[in-house]
Each structure stands twice: as C-alpha cells, then as structure tokens.
Ligand SMILES: NC(=O)C1=CN([C@@H]2O[C@H](COP(=O)(O)OP(=O)(O)OC[C@H]3O[C@@H](n4cnc5c(N)ncnc54)[C@H](OP(=O)(O)O)[C@@H]3O)[C@@H](O)[C@H]2O)C=CC1
C-alpha cells in the first residue's frame with residue numbers, strides 16, 4: 001500500500017464547474033485522455049473528443065454522456081499523424097465553435113517501430129510534438145478570444161532521457177524507439193516553455209503547462225512486449241487512468257495557476273525538469289525548426305491578434321526524402 005500510495009499521489013481538488021466552457025482533448029477515446037474528458041464533461045463543459053478512430057470515439061462519447069448526464073460530448077476526427085487531418089479538424093472546429101477555453105494535448109504514441117507520418121515526420125516527433133504544435137497554432141486565435149484559457153501538454157518523466165538532435169530530428173541517421181519517445185516528450189516541454197514565453201510577451205490571457213501524468217496503466221505500452229510485461233507485473237502499483245488524469249485536470253482547472261504558466265507539473269505539483277528541458281536556446285531553435293517543417297510562420301503567435309491566419313497547407317518544409 002505504501003508503494004501504491006507513493007506512485008499514485010496527486011489529486012485535483014478544484015471544485016470549479018464548467019458550464020458554458022468548451023474543451024478539446026486529443027486522444028480522448030482511451031486511457032488518460034478519456035478520463036480527462038469524462039471529468040471535464042462531469043463539470044458541465046462541452047467537450048470535443050479529438051480521435052483518429054471516430055467509431056471508437058462515438059462509443060466512448062456515449063459512455064461519457066451516460067456516466068455524466070452531459071449530452072455535450074462530441075467526437076471529431078483528428079489524426080495527428082497527418083497535417084491535412086489536423087487542418088481539417090481545426091477548420092471545422094473554428095467554423096462551429098465560438099470559444100475554446102481548454103485544449104488538452106494528450107494523445108501520444110510510445111516505442112513504435114520506425115515509421116513516418118503522412119508528411120514524412122518520424123512518428124513520435126510527428127504525432128507527439130509536431131502534430132500538437134500545429135494544432136495549437138491553428139486554435140490559438142480561438143483560445144485568445146476566449147481568454148482566460150489554457151493549454152495542457154501531456155509530456156513525461158521520460159523527457160529526462162530525451163535530447164533534441166537537430167541533425168537527426170526524423171531519426172534517419174539513427175533510431176531507437178524508446179529514445180525517440182523520450183525526445184518527443186522533451187520537445188513537449190520545450191514547446192510549453194517557449195509558447196509560455198511568447199504568450200507572456202504578447203500579453204495574451206492564454207497560459208500553458210506541461211504535465212507528467214505518472215506511470216499509468218494504459219494502452220501506451222502496446223508496441224513493446226517488455227513494457228507490456230512490466231506494466232502487467234506492476235499493474236497493481238501503477239496509476240489507473242483516472243489517477244493519471246489528475247495532473248492534467250489540475251493544470252486545466254486550478255484557479256490562480258496563471259503565474260506558473262510554462263511550468264512542468266507532476267502529481268499536481270510543480271516538478272523539476274532536466275537541464276535540456278530548461279535550455280532556452282534549444283527551445284527557440286526547436287520552435288523555428290517546427291515552424292519550418294510545418295510550413296507556418298515563425299512569428300505565428302504575434303500574428304494571432306492580427307490578420308486571420310490561413311488554414312491552407314503550405315509546402316515550405318525541408319524534410320529529407
Ligand atoms: N501511461 C503512462 O504511463 C504515461 C503516459 N504519458 C503520456 O500520456 C498521454 C496519454 O497516454 P495514455 O493514455 O497512457 O496512452 P493510451 O495509448 O491509452 O492513449 C493514447 C491516445 O492517443 C491516441 N493517439 C495515438 N496516436 C494518435 C494519432 N496519430 N492521432 C490521434 N490520436 C492518437 C490514441 O488513439 P488510439 O486509441 O486510436 O490509438 C489514444 O487515444 C501520452 O501523451 C503519453 O505520452 C506520459 C507518461 C507516462
């Protein structure tokens with residue numbers, strides 16, 4: 001019980017209710033994302049489940065509606081491994097919603113065999129970092145119009161082993177699936193910090209947080225027999241998805257957290273991050289490279305308050321074939 005308690009601490013104690021608020025949760029059909037979406041729905045928000053498998057998403061939406069009594073749980077197609085899908089999701093969302101108060105960038109893949117997204121990005125970097133980077137870019141104007149609003153990026157303690165190898169960002173020179181995951185989770189934290197810095201400088205009412213949810217019993221380990229085995233052995237000790245959702249909920253809901261924008265959280269507390277994750281030069285360069293790969297202007301944040309950004313895909317990126 002002591003080990004279990006140690007590994008499963010951190011509870012979001014906010015009692016805030018969310019009628020009239022709008023939230024988007026990526027990867028909301030399973031694991032931590034599903035529990036995060038359920039709790040936001042329970043508090044009365046209109047919640048968009050952004051899922052790559054819409055059929056499965058609809059089943060989860062029905063389940064959440066039944067459990068919470070909130071009918072405003074909607075499913076929208078989002079495949080973070082395809083920038084066309086991300087743009088289509090954003091286009092439809094911007095057309096149908098006036099507000100966005102909470103964006104939870106939760107979806108993730110871990111330890112997949114070497115593979116590439118539709119746009120040629122290495123899968124971990126493409127889905128976990130670049131996909132959410134583009135999604136946030138496309139939704140930022142709506143978040144600003146709805147301020148105070150928040151972005152939560154679900155990262156991991158695994159960022160400790162991560163490095164941003166700019167000469168091998170797509171894993172073409174060398175690739176190890178576990179490390180590729182760690183690199184992408186480091187990118188989540190660097191993105192959070194750089195976004196927070198830019199949002200503060202622009203006087204925006206949008207704040208952003210990165211999160212380690214804990215070690216959680218979920219489908220994340222599906223690609224690794226070893227990890228599935230470890231998870232199975234320790235399944236009694238590790239967090240349930242509901243416990244894993246607590247820190248994301250804490251960052252999305254806790255009043256007065258705005259001053260801590262850019263910080264990393266674990267077990268509902270500010271948490272230490274590696275030296276790599278505090279390197280502003282790397283964060284700035286990763287921002288620029290991400291924009292270049294996605295074909296979006298590096299100063300998109302400054303432009304958010306200005307003329308409407310185009311949702312059309314551009315082709316400036318400089319990926320190796
Ligand atoms: N579990 C853990 O111990 C830890 C988890 N995390 C992080 O928590 C987050 C949630 O993971 P967890 O709930 O554990 O894992 P799950 O595998 O249970 O959930 C991951 C979710 O991401 C979705 N997803 C994967 N690829 C894509 C894609 N291309 N487009 C859209 N959605 C996609 C999955 O959809 P589908 O069901 O269709 O595959 C699923 O809904 C991840 O970011 C992970 O890195 C961090 C630290 C530890």
Ligand SMILES: CC1=C(/C=C/C(C)=C/C=C/C(C)=C/C=O)C(C)(C)CCC1
Pocket residue numbers: 007155156157158215230231234237238
């Ligand atoms: C050895 C060991 C464990 C293994 C932990 C591992 C392997 C954690 C990996 C975390 C990851 C991959 C997070 C994802 O982002 C447990 C289960 C805590 C139980 C105590 C002993």
